[in-house]
Amino acid sequence: MADAEPAGKERKVILRTEGLTKHYGGVHALQDADFELLDGEHVAIVGDNGAGKSTFVRQITGVERPTAGRILFDGREMDFQNPVDAREAGIEAVFQNLALADDLDVPSNIFLGREETYFNLGPFSFLNEKKMFQRSQEALEKTGVKIPNLHNSIANMSGGQRQCVAISRAASFASKLILMDEPTAALGVQETTQVENIIRGLKKRGIPLILVSHNLRQVFNLVDKIWVFRRGRIAGMLEADKTDGNEVVSLITGVQSGVHENASYI
Numbered sequence: 143m144a145d146a147e148p149a150g151k152e153r154k155v156i157l158r159t160e161g162l163t164k165h166y167g168g169v170h171a172l173q174d175a176d177f178e179l180l181d182g183e184h185v186a187i188v189g190d191n192g193a194g195k196s197t198f199v200r201q202i203t204g205v206e207r208p209t210a211g212r213i214l215f216d217g218r219e220m221d222f223q224n225p226v227d228a229r230e231a232g233i234e235a236v237f238q239n240l241a242l243a244d245d246l247d248v249p250s251n252i253f254l255g256r257e258e259t260y261f262n263l264g265p266f267s268f269l270n271e272k273k274m275f276q277r278s279q280e281a282l283e284k285t286g287v288k289i290p291n292l293h294n295s296i297a298n299m300s301g302g303q304r305q306c307v308a309i310s311r312a313a314s315f316a317s318k319l320i321l322m323d324e325p326t327a328a329l330g331v332q333e334t335t336q337v338e339n340i341i342r343g344l345k346k347r348g349i350p351l352i353l354v355s356h357n358l359r360q361v362f363n364l365v366d367k368i369w370v371f372r373r374g375r376i377a378g379m380l381e382a383d384k385t386d387g388n389e390v391v392s393l394i395t396g397v398q399s400g401v402h403e404n405a406s407y408i
């Protein structure tokens with residue numbers, strides 16, 4: 143389970159969705175999702191293939207626009223037109239298919255789309271490469287990531303290193319929320335551990351996280367709450383320290399293997 147919160151600290155709701163719905167033609171990928179995340183909280187979203195987990199993440203991060211429902215973030219209703227809008231609100235995302243530019247080095251990838259410039263002159267802008275290099279080093283240090291040569295192009299890095307760069311980028315810009323959709327699915331054991339350590343660091347820094355994962359061991363190790371999606375709907379929410387794998391699997395499959403006192407069925 144995630145580290146305990148400081149006692150007596152009242153936490154606000156940072157993200158709430160009400161009736162969030164996404165249809166692709168006749169496919170009801172997400173239906174009436176009422177979800178809530180407290181500030182500083184780390185939660186997982188689990189569910190079978192096609193349960194609607196990634197669809198949910200895409201609506202929150204502005205990759206797509208919902209068919210219906212409301213997204214309330216940091217006290218305001220949001221209508222993200224694209225991921226840039228979500229980023230500007232302080233929301234960053236890490237996906238399994240990384241949006242990294244293979245032919246660029248680490249600083250260029252970390253600052254992709256948000257390059258630091260000395261000054262702009264008409265159509266010309268002058269990049270402040272020294273500042274970008276320094277800030278990239280700081281971002282990687284903050285997440286405990288060691289990349290031997292930041293000037294190497296991303297194409298020459300391992301899957302784990304690439305994922306760490308993507309997470310460092312998200313962690314250094316996310317002021318209010320990070321979403322990660324299967325961040326370790328393609329990684330080996332050591333690389334997975336590194337990513338999990340970065341997630342623990344985010345918890346210590348108080349940055350809330352929504353983690354989509356099929357790996358229940360990882361989920362139980364990292365998060366406070368587990369939200370279960372089933373066939374496009376939220377099937378329930380369980381507190382990680384008051385439940386077990388059997389209960390979670392029952393909710394995922396919809397097959398009740400007993401009475402579960404700890405689940406809040408929705």
Ligand SMILES: Nc1ncnc2c1ncn2[C@@H]1O[C@H](COP(=O)(O)OP(=O)(O)OP(=O)(O)O)[C@@H](O)[C@H]1O
Nearest residue numbers: 166169170171189190191192193194195196197198
């Ligand atoms: N762009 C799309 N067009 C049509 N249908 C889609 C689209 N994206 C997702 N779907 C459908 O919506 C449903 C939910 O998909 P989603 O990818 O959100 O599930 P998931 O829980 O993330 O699954 P997985 O664990 O396999 O990634 C599935 O039936 C999927 O086929």
